[in-house]
Amino acid sequence: MPKYARPAGGEGAEQAIAVFGNGVKAAIIRYLRQHPNVTRKSIADALDLPPTTFIAYLGELEDGNFLIADPPRAQRRKGEWPVYRVNDAVVTALYLRLGQEIGEI
Template sequence: MPKYARPADGEGAEAPLAILGNMVKAGIIRQVRKTPNVGRKTIADVLAVAPSTIVPYLGELEAAGLLIANPPKAERKRGEWVVYRVNDEMVTELYLRLGQEIGEI
């Protein structure tokens, strides 16, 4: 497996880039911010991607604390409709961490 080049002092940017470094994930956050309490089919339709494409991303964003699901994963039953909203504090924190790492803040 190839090694990726990493700067010696770049560890702080790794988490924000891993979580936000994908156009679909950024699109999900943008759409859920515009329309809170929205389900995955609506998100997928607006982003013009298959619902199956966004399912793993929704899980990652929820696990990272950037999206709040209702009902939460621990309480979900199979086949239950889930709606999402953005955890603005966590998104802002991640955004600020990335800004600090690239010298913007």
Template sequence: MPRYARPVDGEGAEGPLAVLGNMVKAGIIRQVRRTPNVGRKAIADALEVAPTTIVPYLGELEAAGLLLADPPKAERKRGEWVVYRVNDEAVTELYLRLGQEIGEI
């Protein structure tokens, strides 16, 4: 298996890139920020992708703390309607970490 090249002192960018290193994830955050308290079908429709495409990404973003779900995953029952909103503080923190790593901030 090939090794990934890692620049010296680049480990600080790995977390933000892993969480946001995907256009669908970035699109989900953008769409939920525009229309908070929205369900996955509405998000998928706005992004013009299948709802099944975004389900794993919603889970990853929720686990990373960037999306807040109602009800939260720990309280969710099978088939229950879930709505999402952006955890602005967590997204801003991640954005700032990435900006520091690339020398923007």
């Protein structure tokens, strides 16, 4: 299994690259910033993706506190459809950290 190159001093950018460098995650965040409080179906329809393609990404973004789901996963009942919105403070902080890492800020 190949090892990924990790340059010294780049640790602060890893999380931002994982989120913003993934096209599906970035599209989810972009869509939810423009259309907060929508269900997975609305996101899937807007992005023209089957829900099975991005459901894991929603979970990762929710677990990372980049998305806020109502109700939260721990409180959901079977068959309940949460609505999602972006945790703007967390996403903005991550974006700014990436800017610092690449010398923009």
